[in-house]
Amino acid sequence: MRKILDVNNLNITFDTFAGPVSAVRGVSFTLHEGETLAIVGESGSGKSVASKSIMGILADNGKITNGSITYTKDNGEDIDLAKLSEHEYQSIRGKEIAMVFQDPMTSLNPTMTIGRQIMEPIMKHQGCNKAEAREKAEELITLVGINEAKKRMNQYPHQFSGGMRQRIVIAIALACNPRILICDEPTTALDVTIQAQILELIKDLQQKTNVAVIFITHDLGVVANVADRVAVMYAGRVCEIGTSNEIFYNPCHPYTWGLLASMPDLDTNEELLYAIPGTPPNLLIPPKGDAFAFRSEYALKIDYEEQPPMFKVSDTHYAATWLLHEQAPKVTPPAAVLRLREKGGYAHES
Amino acid sequence: MFKYILKRIGYMIITLFLVLTVNFLLLQLIPGSPFDGEKVTEAQKIILEQKYGLDDPIPVQYIRYMKGVVQGDFGVSFKLQNQEVSDLVLTRIPYTIKPGALALLIGVVVGILFGAIAAMKRNSWADHTITIISVLGVSIPSFVLAAFLQYFICSKLGWLPLLYQPKDTVRGISAMDEFKSLILPSISLAVPVIASLMRYMRSELIEVLNTDYILLARAKGLTRTQVIFHHALRNALIPVITVVGPMVVSIMTGSLVIEQFFGVPGLSKLMLNSVTMNDQFLTLGIAFFYAVLYVVVILVIDLLYGVIDPRIRLTGGAK
Numbered sequence: 316m317r318k319i320l321d322v323n324n325l326n327i328t329f330d331t332f333a334g335p336v337s338a339v340r341g342v343s344f345t346l347h348e349g350e351t352l353a354i355v356g357e358s359g360s361g362k363s364v365a366s367k368s369i370m371g372i373l374a375d376n377g378k379i380t381n382g383s384i385t386y387t388k389d390n391g392e393d394i395d396l397a398k399l400s401e402h403e404y405q406s407i408r409g410k411e412i413a414m415v416f417q418d419p420m421t422s423l424n425p426t427m428t429i430g431r432q433i434m435e436p437i438m439k440h441q442g443c444n445k446a447e448a449r450e451k452a453e454e455l456i457t458l459v460g461i462n463e464a465k466k467r468m469n470q471y472p473h474q475f476s477g478g479m480r481q482r483i484v485i486a487i488a489l490a491c492n493p494r495i496l497i498c499d500e501p502t503t504a505l506d507v508t509i510q511a512q513i514l515e516l517i518k519d520l521q522q523k524t525n526v527a528v529i530f531i532t533h534d535l536g537v538v539a540n541v542a543d544r545v546a547v548m549y550a551g552r553v554c555e556i557g558t559s560n561e562i563f564y565n566p567c568h569p570y571t572w573g574l575l576a577s578m579p580d581l582d583t584n585e586e587l588l589y590a591i592p593g594t595p596p597n598l599l600i601p602p603k604g605d606a607f608a609f610r611s612e613y614a615l616k617i618d619y620e621e622q623p624p625m626f627k628v629s630d631t632h633y634a635a636t637w638l639l640h641e642q643a644p645k646v647t648p649p650a651a652v653l654r655l656r657e658k659g660g661y662a663h664e665s
Numbered sequence: 666m667f668k669y670i671l672k673r674i675g676y677m678i679i680t681l682f683l684v685l686t687v688n689f690l691l692l693q694l695i696p697g698s699p700f701d702g703e704k705v706t707e708a709q710k711i712i713l714e715q716k717y718g719l720d721d722p723i724p725v726q727y728i729r730y731m732k733g734v735v736q737g738d739f740g741v742s743f744k745l746q747n748q749e750v751s752d753l754v755l756t757r758i759p760y761t762i763k764p765g766a767l768a769l770l771i772g773v774v775v776g777i778l779f780g781a782i783a784a785m786k787r788n789s790w791a792d793h794t795i796t797i798i799s800v801l802g803v804s805i806p807s808f809v810l811a812a813f814l815q816y817f818i819c820s821k822l823g824w825l826p827l828l829y830q831p832k833d834t835v836r837g838i839s840a841m842d843e844f845k846s847l848i849l850p851s852i853s854l855a856v857p858v859i860a861s862l863m864r865y866m867r868s869e870l871i872e873v874l875n876t877d878y879i880l881l882a883r884a885k886g887l888t889r890t891q892v893i894f895h896h897a898l899r900n901a902l903i904p905v906i907t908v909v910g911p912m913v914v915s916i917m918t919g920s921l922v923i924e925q926f927f928g929v930p931g932l933s934k935l936m937l938n939s940v941t942m943n944d945q946f947l948t949l950g951i952a953f954f955y956a957v958l959y960v961v962v963i964l965v966i967d968l969l970y971g972v973i974d975p976r977i978r979l980t981g982g983a984k
Contacts, residue, residue, distance in 0.1 A: 401889075
């Protein structure tokens with residue numbers, strides 16, 4: 316599989332009245348053609364900011380202060396998105412990289428017909444005339460599972476339900492056959508049955524178009540459903556990254572432990588459901604060592620002093636915790652995590 | 666849609682009827698008679714009151730007046746040589762409409778344009794300048810502004826005529842001259858409109874620019890201009906339209922000072938005179954015209970909403 320996106324040591328800072336906030340602090344990950352990478356993390360962990368920076372649509376006060384976002388074009392040419400001008404970016408957005416937003420109720424223009432909203436990127440990027448764009452838009456509406464495309468073209472967003480609007484947003488995103496689709500919590504604002512439909516739709520379309528998907532969510536259930544690989548973010552950093560199996564059955568970072576342990580499963584009956592204590596750190600004053608140390612019962616002394624590097628667990632699995640250092644004491648993860656390891660066949664390790 | 670407009674026109678007629686009734690009754694509260702004066706003897710006064718039917722009981726007067734109105738007869742002026750009220754009003758309407766319409770055009774175009782610029786270049790020097798101008802525009806009274814403009818542009822610089830000159834081929838005043846003489850009164854009328862529309866437009870557009878659908882429009886790869894013109898402006902205009910309605914009316918009715926300054930023979934001067942002279946039917950007639958103007962403007966604004974906002978169009982009219 317070819318590498319399509321390489322985010323390297325990305326740093327993003329927002330200028331606020333209170334001072335600069337380091338929302339993303341040295342994030343690195345790669346994305347390959349046709350795969351789904353889920354970025355998981357709680358609110359404020361920097362996952363949305365990182366994805367918006369890939370689209371070049373950060374808020375005005377946000378700046379990439381360091382690092383690169385290398386996008387490999389279809390013809391093999393590498394471009395650093397972090398250094399693109401606004402004008403150059405306009406030929407990338409919607410054409411090479413597209414995005415689906417969180418809230419379908421607000422992400423469509425209320426005073427423009429659905430048809431025109433889908434036709435816009437087609438006419439912009441593919442040089443189509445109106446009639447051709449119209450035809451393509453009708454095809455897209457059918458593709459995302461909405462009937463009577465012709466009639467729907469002339470309707471307005473308020474005549475659509477939330478789930479249908481999200482389908483339209485997906486149709487807009489896929490209008491120009493992008494190579495990367497960023498889904499920023501696309502199911503969070505929908506109810507559970509619609510969530511499942513939208514996830515199915517995204518998976519289905521991914522198989523048809525071979526688009527690479529970055530799926531941002533805080534819902535681990537959704538992650539297990541869609542992701543090939545998972546990056547766990549905390550306080551603006553990736554603290555663990557690996558394949559879905561590795562993250563779910565052999566988590567190594569105490570934060571990932573906490574996340575998985577706080578999900579009820581069928582075996583959770585004898586013990587109290589786990590909850591991660593404390594609150595995320597204030598990124599106005601980023602912590603010196605491991606940002607999660609203050610909330611972790613497994614924190615070592617060095618965790619408070621020095622940021623752990625990414626330790627290699629396997630070729631595809633890395634975690635930023637001093638617990639993986641060869642001199643670190645052996646600790647026993649929470650019972651829920653041990654059960655997961657057993658299920659996944661990782662029990663013999665550690 | 667047609668049914669909706671018919672219904673609205675029905676409401677308009679009821680509104681106008683109520684306005685006339687209330688105005689008629691309120692005018693009865695004015696003490697004295699229109700014919701009080703040093704040169705008028707008691708006997709002459711009685712003859713005059715009989716002539717205009719003012720000696721009848723109020724209900725009789727009211728019914729007689731309303732009957733006339735229904736037939737298009739708004740009575741005659743007591744003071745202005747028995748001229749028909751409708752003639753008096755109709756001959757002056759153009760002199761109120763001309764500067765008013767020009768002021769509205771200037772006000773809406775400049776106000777929305779500058780408000781939009783301020784929103785797009787938020788916190789730049791352009792934004793700050795526009796904000797300061799809008800505060801000045803709202804707080805400077807129109808007579809100060811009118812005097813200021815007259816002093817600098819007419820007296821000092823001599824660019825534009827001091828007073829309004831209606832087109833008059835005999836005296837060699839062309840339409841162009843009339844237009845030139847209309848510029849200053851129009852600007853004086855437009856400044857408060859510009860100032861408040863700029864503020865509205867700025868805050869509405871800033872709000873719209875922060876919405877998700879603008880982010881989505883950017884994510885489609887549209888240029889900044891496309892995002893603003895295709896997505897943002899229309900949505901920002903919906904609330905702005907609301908405030909334009911009352912502005913139209915206040916331009917048309919509130920031009921008294923401006924008419925005085927520039928010698929425009931418009932309606933508000935006539936209205937002031939009619940009130941001070943207790944010229945009942947004339948006052949009623951002018952007030953009626955303003956009321957008609959108001960309800961028509963409100964109807965137009967409501968119909969405009971439907972054109973701009975599909976959500977209103979589909980729930981309000983079509984069915």
